[in-house]
Amino acid sequence: MTGPTRRILVVEDEPVINGAVTDRLTAEGYDVAQAYDGPAAVRAFEEQGPDLVVLDVMLPGFDGHEVCRRIQAVRPVPVLMLTARDDETDILVGLGVGADDYMTKPFRMRELVARVAALLRRVDRAAQLAGSGTDGVTDLGDLRIDGGARRVWAAGEEVHLTPTEFDLLVCLAAEAGTVLTRERLLADVWGWPGASGTRTVDSHVKALRAKIGSDRVRTVHGVGYALETGAR
Known part of the structure; x- marks a missing residue:
């Protein structure tokens, strides 16, 4: 280390x-x-x-x-x-x-x-991101993500996410509307390339949905997840 x-x-x-x-x-x-x-x-x-x-x-x-x-x-x-x-x-x-x-x-x-x-x-x-001074604000309909401050608002209300939930949301938002496979999410969010812990992804998506709204993250069965781009 x-x-x-x-x-x-x-x-x-x-x-x-x-x-x-x-x-x-x-x-x-x-x-x-x-x-x-x-x-x-x-x-x-x-x-x-x-x-x-x-x-x-x-x-x-x-x-x-x-x-x-x-x-x-x-x-x-x-x-x-x-x-x-x-x-x-x-x-x-x-x-x-x-x-x-x-x-x-x-x-x-x-x-x-x-x-x-x-x-x-x-x-x-x-x-590092918080100290970089980078704005990094993303607006997707009524969902706002501030990457530098690591803060999220849904329909004008601030949502408190865990570090993993936030990173998962940012990963999905970076390619909003595009379906990301569970394997891709495991590699990019968890840092486990080649891993097969798909249930980990599913559980975190469910927890994220409970906080930002169940219809904001779309499931593509057998493939993965996509963040919806429009307002609810």
Whole structure:
């Protein structure tokens, strides 16, 4: 790794999993803090100021969704959620409270490291754009996207998106009206060229639709998605 050491908070109540994730991320050069329940996770977040949180859904005290809601209210931070249930509703709840990505247990440690790195790259890219002074405002009907400020308005109301949701929207808006395949979105938004995590794309599109309006993103079955160009 180059540049300042990044701090990651690992929140997982199972000591073996917590320890394994912590050891692997430490070996990758990250500074890692740990927590084992909901209240401790919020305290550690406030005390440690992590750059990213790896967060299990099922926790003692209060669950990962509540942890995510509370920490995002303190300071926006990328969150990678871990869930034992391959349940779309559970995943969408996590995305709805501010998680950027999720992984279903059991998972490969190499994939977790790759997703952590991809999330941090997106944060870096967002900071560079915000500091560049570039306007980057796009108007698509009554949808406005300010790339530099990373802000979005739908029908005149500001919409609060997670970093991943924002990047997904920008990617679709860059070729508005054109159908982008799930594989293309995985490569451009998540930084996973050649990956096959199409359900990840589908879940994030559903979360994005819930915030900007369900009819703004068109599904082309078996292919991908397109952002509509006209006003609703």
